[in-house]
Amino acid sequence: MKNRLRDALKSSRADFTELRLERSxxxxxxxxxxxxxxxxVSTDEGGFVRCLNRGYGWxxxxxxxxxxxxxxxxxxxxxxxAVRLEAPxxxxxxPVCEADVLLxxxxxxxxxxxxxxxxxxxxxxxxxLGRDRRIVDTQASYRDExxxxxYANSGGTLISELRPEVTLSAxxxxxxxxxxxRALESLGRRxxxxxxxxxxxxxxxxxxxxxxxxxxxxVRGGTYPVVLDPKLAGVFVHEAFGxxxxxxxxxxxxxxxxxxxxxxxxxxxxxxIGDDGSAAALRGTLPFDDEGTPTRNTVLVQNxxxxxxxxxRETAARMGEAATGNARALSxxxxxxxxxxxxxxxxxxxxxxxxxxxxKLGIYACDAQGGQTYLEDFSFTAxxxxxxxxxxxxELVKDVVIAGNLFQSLDRIDRIAGDFQWNELGGGxxxxxxxxxxxTEGAPHVxxxxxxxxxxxx
Amino acid sequence: xxxxxLEQAARRAESADATLKSDETVTLLFESGRLKSxxxxxxxxxxxxxxSNGRLGVAGSTAASTxxxxxxxxxxxxxxxxxxxxxxxxxxxxxxxxxxxxxxxASVDDLAALGQGLVExxxxxxxxxxxxxxxxxxxxRVANSRGVExxxxxxxxxxxxxxxxxxxxxxxxxxxxYAAADLPGEPLVAALAASIRxxxxxxxxxxxxxxxxxxxLFTPAGSTALFLPLRQACLGKAVLQGVSPLGGRxxxxxxxxxxxxxxxxxxxxxxxxxxxxxxxxxTRRVPLVQHGIIxxxxxxxxxxxxxxxxxxxxxxxxxxxKPQASYSNLMVSAGEQGWKxxxxxxxxxxxxxxxxxVGQGNVIGGAFSHPVALAYRVIGGEIVGRVKDAAVAGNxxxxxxxxxxxxxxxxxxxxxxxxxxxxxxxxxxPR
Numbered sequence: 001m002k003n004r005l006r007d008a009l010k011s012s013r014a015d016f017t018e019l020r021l022e023r024s025x026x027x028x029x030x031x032x033x034x035x036x037x038x039x040x041v042s043t044d045e046g047g048f049v050r051c052l053n054r055g056y057g058w059x060x061x062x063x064x065x066x067x068x069x070x071x072x073x074x075x076x077x078x079x080x081x082a083v084r085l086e087a088p089x090x091x092x093x094x095p096v097c098e099a100d101v102l103l104x105x106x107x108x109x110x111x112x113x114x115x116x117x118x119x120x121x122x123x124x125x126x127x128x129l130g131r132d133r134r135i136v137d138t139q140a141s142y143r144d145e146x147x148x149x150x151y152a153n154s155g156g157t158l159i160s161e162l163r164p165e166v167t168l169s170a171x172x173x174x175x176x177x178x179x180x181x182r183a184l185e186s187l188g189r190r191x192x193x194x195x196x197x198x199x200x201x202x203x204x205x206x207x208x209x210x211x212x213x214x215x216x217x218x219v220r221g222g223t224y225p226v227v228l229d230p231k232l233a234g235v236f237v238h239e240a241f242g243x244x245x246x247x248x249x250x251x252x253x254x255x256x257x258x259x260x261x262x263x264x265x266x267x268x269x270x271x272x273i274g275d276d277g278s279a280a281a282l283r284g285t286l287p288f289d290d291e292g293t294p295t296r297n298t299v300l301v302q303n304x305x306x307x308x309x310x311x312x313r314e315t316a317a318r319m320g321e322a323a324t325g326n327a328r329a330l331s332x333x334x335x336x337x338x339x340x341x342x343x344x345x346x347x348x349x350x351x352x353x354x355x356x357x358x359x360k361l362g363i364y365a366c367d368a369q370g371g372q373t374y375l376e377d378f379s380f381t382a383x384x385x386x387x388x389x390x391x392x393x394x395e396l397v398k399d400v401v402i403a404g405n406l407f408q409s410l411d412r413i414d415r416i417a418g419d420f421q422w423n424e425l426g427g428g429x430x431x432x433x434x435x436x437x438x439x440t441e442g443a444p445h446v447x448x449x450x451x452x453x454x455x456x457x458x
Numbered sequence: 459x460x461x462x463x464l465e466q467a468a469r470r471a472e473s474a475d476a477t478l479k480s481d482e483t484v485t486l487l488f489e490s491g492r493l494k495s496x497x498x499x500x501x502x503x504x505x506x507x508x509x510s511n512g513r514l515g516v517a518g519s520t521a522a523s524t525x526x527x528x529x530x531x532x533x534x535x536x537x538x539x540x541x542x543x544x545x546x547x548x549x550x551x552x553x554x555x556x557x558x559x560x561x562x563x564a565s566v567d568d569l570a571a572l573g574q575g576l577v578e579x580x581x582x583x584x585x586x587x588x589x590x591x592x593x594x595x596x597x598x599r600v601a602n603s604r605g606v607e608x609x610x611x612x613x614x615x616x617x618x619x620x621x622x623x624x625x626x627x628x629x630x631x632x633x634x635x636y637a638a639a640d641l642p643g644e645p646l647v648a649a650l651a652a653s654i655r656x657x658x659x660x661x662x663x664x665x666x667x668x669x670x671x672x673x674x675l676f677t678p679a680g681s682t683a684l685f686l687p688l689r690q691a692c693l694g695k696a697v698l699q700g701v702s703p704l705g706g707r708x709x710x711x712x713x714x715x716x717x718x719x720x721x722x723x724x725x726x727x728x729x730x731x732x733x734x735x736x737x738x739x740x741t742r743r744v745p746l747v748q749h750g751i752i753x754x755x756x757x758x759x760x761x762x763x764x765x766x767x768x769x770x771x772x773x774x775x776x777x778x779x780k781p782q783a784s785y786s787n788l789m790v791s792a793g794e795q796g797w798k799x800x801x802x803x804x805x806x807x808x809x810x811x812x813x814x815x816v817g818q819g820n821v822i823g824g825a826f827s828h829p830v831a832l833a834y835r836v837i838g839g840e841i842v843g844r845v846k847d848a849a850v851a852g853n854x855x856x857x858x859x860x861x862x863x864x865x866x867x868x869x870x871x872x873x874x875x876x877x878x879x880x881x882x883x884x885x886x887x888p889r
Contacts, residue, residue, distance in 0.1 A: 381815060
């Protein structure tokens with residue numbers, strides 16, 4: 001394969017050429033209610049070529065037939081020449097790398113028969129179904145993937161990787177008369193079969209929570225002090241800050257650059273935010289990004305001051321900063337764009353109870369169902385929450401949706417606990433039509449002094 | 459090729475069906491008003507399903523050769539679920555236009571000119587304009603071991619634009635898009651640009667958010683949160699699993715008599731249109747809600763077999779995984795009121811054009827709560843400015859039980875066509 005890549009690069013007439021080839025083997029099992037939806041093994045393969053010429057724009061080609069590689073290099077070059085540009089595109093310098101990287105595979109999923117994967121999922125699913133008569137429907141899914149990956153560019157970088165990924169998810173649906181509630185749990189790691197063992201408690205928790213939500217009141221809408229659990233705090237930092245730190249939003253927009261100028265204050269002196277693509281075995285972890293740049297820990301906010309942002313080689317060169325290894329592509333079907341990897345809020349001090357103690361009336365919001373940002377404004381949805389009354393956890397509440405504004409919310413973080421954890425959720429991030437990209441978030445418990453919580457009538 | 463694959467499969471299984479989809483796509487990206495990249499992609503995938511010993515299995519591949527695909531499908535069937543799946547026999551098909559020769563023939567330069575035209579119409583000081591033009595052309599082949607064999611050509615053109623304006627710490631993003639089988643003509647491009655510019659204009663001023671149970675006018679773009687619960691509740695699978703609040707209520711009045719919701723796969727050149735579904739079933743119009751009365755749901759073959767009802771021609775399959783029912787073109791019937799008339803009936807309320815976080819949480823239950831991404835205050839029938847820092851909440855099923863106003867102008871949003879809809883008693887909370 002490497003020879004094919006070298007030959008293809010040699011054949012290119014473009015000033016800069018890069019190639020990615022991928023071959024993935026995926027096992028997927030899904031169960032709904034008492035029935036198996038499907039159990040399949042599939043292979044997918046294809047490639048991506050990107051060319052750049054001085055005075056011209058990007059030309060790209062993606063394809064599912066690897067035999068077409070030389071023709072696709074020629075096509076990407078032609079497409080580049082179809083895009084005339086006055087301001088040239090430059091790429092930040094990165095180290096030239098030749099590497100073969102085998103990510104830790106854990107118990108290699110390729111050694112486990114499909115039938116064993118199916119039975120494992122069915123037994124986890126049965127735990128949910130058998131938990132309570134009000135559990136009327138479930139969805140459980142297991143997916144593993146091993147991607148053989150090659151990257152090469154005309155600068156001399158040539159990388160091969162074996163990338164593992166495994167995800168497990170559970171949805172429990174409870175119904176009593178007209179009321180229908182659901183709860184979900186998920187897990188995602190860059191690892192193997194070992195990662196999905198001993199997950200019974202998570203499946204039982206999903207069932208218990210769906211049932212408990214049936215009788216829980218909707219949260220009363222309004223502004224409250226809110227304590228986020230580490231899972232939700234992780235989604236919060238991804239939505240509230242992570243997306244705006246992606247340099248492709250600011251690099252061509254002078255007003256946006258002014259807004260996100262390095263040195264600007266974001267939050268208090270206890271707030272430190274970063275993105276670390278080199279952390280161990282998380283979903284967003286990779287040795288190199290999809291431009292061949294080594295990943296690293298990039299600090300974005302240090303003690304409340306904006307100190308960095310996430311870059312591709314192009315955005316880094318345009319802004320005179322260093323590439324950070326954040327140019328990622330969902331697959332060979334897509335170009336690399338600036339994305340997060342494993343995004344975190346660093347540890348503060350104290351425990352969850354320390355954060356609750358002086359709240360008279362507030363909300364403890366737990367478990368992430370998702371989040372979305374429009375850069376300045378964002379929302380994220382908790383799986384469930386508890387009222388906080390006189391410093392103590394009180395009744396369970398549902399439909400906890402938190403709305404925020406980037407600038408206000410970070411300033412309103414008034415306590416950060418010292419109980420950091422990565423959330424290892426199984427979902428992913430969507431941007432520019434590329435979803436779900438594997439990412440992870442991590443945080444300790446975080447307290448926001450005032451946030452708008454949606455819900456029933458105020 | 460697909461017929462040979464089915465022959466091989468039929469020798470080793472009771473029945474088999476397959477799809478072969480291939481397409482080539484050109485994508486042009488204009489960033490900050492200038493053409494920045496030009497991409498071409500080619501995709502080809504086969505999806506095979508077999509029924510062996512009464513059990514179903516599927517397999518898919520993007521490889522050029524179909525070698526090993528039958529074995530993979532049989533292996534999937536060996537541990538698959540038993541289903542009394544009866545594949546459809548050949549039947550006459552409706553005539554549905556899914557292809558535009560002009561769109562298929564358009565060159566990269568033609569498509570670049572289309573994008574450039576939109577960029578020029580949107581150029582404005584202090585605003586970043588991003589435009590994406592995409593054209594794909596390909597074919598779909600559907601066949602089964604009972605003799606169904608159909609091939610049709612497909613084109614898909616999309617033109618999307620977004621304006622971003624940053625003033626201090628205020629970020630405004632307004633976008634819109636066109637998607638259909640045909641290239642958009644000059645009037646459509648002009649309308650797209652006008653719709654974006656109009657909304658940027660309304661946002662020139664910022665208005666304080668209102669509070670309370672208020673009339674809210676949802677534009678077609680703003681009403682996804684309203685219709686998402688219905689979309690999920692009208693899936694035959696949700697009804698079968700007992701999680702649809704509309705299940706078992708066919709013939710019952712559930713909504714305002716002005717609400718009529720139909721799935722229509724026959725609209726010429728619309729992005730969800732086709733004559734035959736991906737399981738070889740001829741498509742047909744399916745009324746879901748007629749004048750507020752629940753009328754039907756959509757089914758793929760397997761779900762229909764288990765529910766004991768006929769399949770409705772709604773199966774879609776990708777290269778990997780099994781067929782699933784999904785909507786073709788979902789249409790909400792027009793009402794009688796003009797835009798001005800709808801606004802005029804609002805003494806104080808909100809015009810909602812985009813919400814944040816739609817689709818998260820317990821959607822099928824109907825309750826929603828979202829901060830606004832793009833919304834405007836309406837006072838005395840006039841749009842007075844953009845509202846930031848507010849959230850809207852309610853329950854779709856309850857709110858659609860009494861519609862205060864329904865527009866006469868239907869707008870296409872991809873494969874969804876609907877008019878503006880005015881609802882009363884929507885909870886609005888400022889931040």
